[in-house]
């Protein structure tokens with residue numbers, strides 16, 4: 001590890017894959033946690049999703065960062081301790097770090113130690129003037145922040161990618177409230193959120209023609225075969241992603257094509273023909289939704305940046 005990188009290891013609890021999966025399969029209706037999509041294969045497939053022509057989210061958020069990062073840096077001001085939820089491997093973080101005014105530290109918070117160290121190592125080379133203080137922790141839990149060499153003027157949590165939209169509303173509000181407490185009264189939260197729009201366009205983003213999203217979804221079952229010695233026959237399950245316009249979210253299911261019995265961790269699980277397991281929500285927000293969600297967490301929207309078509313948004317939230 002680069003000598004200038006100080007890792008704070010909060011030793012997050014290991015995931016209980018078997019326990020979580022058996023609990024989800026015992027529930028009615030069945031469900032599986034979307035966090036388990038991201039093993040090595042799933043993470044590579046997600047990168048490919050981001051390159052699909054139908055998946056407008058990543059491209060559009062990057063466009064917003066390209067066009068408005070300087071304005072965001074101005075709004076954040078000098079001397080920021082920038083905390084990122086996730087490993088910060090992406091271009092969006094680089095665009096922000098490039099333009100921040102004399103930031104005092106960059107603090108990525110990530111549960112995977114290897115992903116964290118790999119990405120922060122690259123960033124340290126690119127930004128030798130910024131103190132790198134990675135924290136190995138589960139950002140859904142309370143996190144203690146490391147103190148930089150220079151005192152920060154304010155702390156800002158950066159949470160790009162509409163990842164907040166993968167949490168149910170109540171959980172998303174809880175996470176925002178935790179971020180509010182973490183940054184303190186002078187701090188802020190900069191969050192990327194996908195917009196509500198033409199349902200056909202949203203559905204296409206989660207049903208790309210090349211079938212990469214379907215492969216990503218079904219990799220969850222392949223992972224259970226690999227890690228829990230399960231015997232899911234992937235050809236007997238299909239990916240289904242539908243937009244619920246009332247709830248404003250994509251609901252992704254894995255649906256059983258026939259009545260079948262599967263062994264998972266030594267237990268038998270029965271599936272009916274057409275039975276669907278919920279595996280992911282991807283929530284979409286109009287500005288009123290963002291304001292409501294922020295208010296429920298004790299925050300207000302200070303600034304909003306969007307692309308010219310208003311497909312995606314980056315929102316600056318501060319203490320109410």
Ligand code: AVI
Pocket residue numbers: 049057161162163165166206213280281282
């Ligand atoms: C990471 N997250 C914001 C993606 C999304 O759009 O909900 C995950 C994803 N699932 C299917 N495609 C992309």
